Amino acid sequence: MSITAANFPYLAGSPAVSKTRSSVSPDLDTPTDLDTADVAxxxxxxxALLADAFALYLKTKNFHWHISGRHFRDYHLLLDEQSDQIFATTDVLAERVRKIGGNTIRSIGNIAKLQTIKDNDEKFVPPREMLRELMNDNKKVAAAMRKAHKVCDDAEDVASASVLENFIDETERRTWFLFEATRQEGGNEA
Structure with a gap:
């Protein structure tokens, strides 16, 4: 699979797609045995995953801070735990990029250009809607991770693929917990 706007539409016009190792500062050009095109x-x-991780982290924290209602404590703690887990992925993803000789995102503006997770700036969101939105966002992230895993496999970047396997499992667990938290009593629908 190639990194193109067709396969990753959110990367259309992104400098991350067209960058080669020659665009890396000589002072930051980490040696690697991966092909230059594969590094890019x-x-x-x-x-792209890193940008979505930051966007999902902030949205999860936003909902953690603004959750209300009779399940406040349970949801507040759940979202705090999930936001910590999401934030923990950011350093690992960025360091994988650097380990193979690439450049990472550098700013909030860069995140905004790459993120596919939509922000939620509403003044009030009902608790179940918060959880459903986060559940769907986590499903979207898991799907993007699977696509990125294929890119890593094709490049024979076993270490990045391995990291993503663990992150996919964590993301699926978050999705599951959010699904269960939104279910109606006695039903199987969220």
């Missing part, structure tokens, strides 16, 4: 592809895929 894997870096683009991981940077």
């Amino acid at each position: 592809k894997v870096s683009a895929a991981l940077n």
Whole structure:
């Protein structure tokens, strides 16, 4: 699979797609045995995930701070735990990019250009809607991770693929917990 706007539409016009190792500062040019084109592809895929991780982290924290209602304590703690887990992925993803000789995202503006997770700036969101939105966002992140995993596999970047396998499992667990928290009593629908 190639990193193109067709396969990763959120990367259309992104400098991360067209970057080559020659665009890396000589002072930051980490030695690697990966092909230059593969470094660019894997870096683009991981940077897109990194942007979404920051966006999902902030949205999860936002909902954690603004949750209300009779399940306040349970939801507040759940979202705090999930936001910590999401934030923990950011350093690992960024360091994978650097380990293979790529450039990472550098600013909030860069995140905004790459993120596919939509912000939620509403003044009030009912608790179940918060959880449903986060559940769907986590499903979207898991799907993007699977696509990025394929890019890593194609580049024979076993280490990045391995990291993503663990992150996919964590993301699926978050999705599951959010699904269960939104279910109606006695029903199987969220």
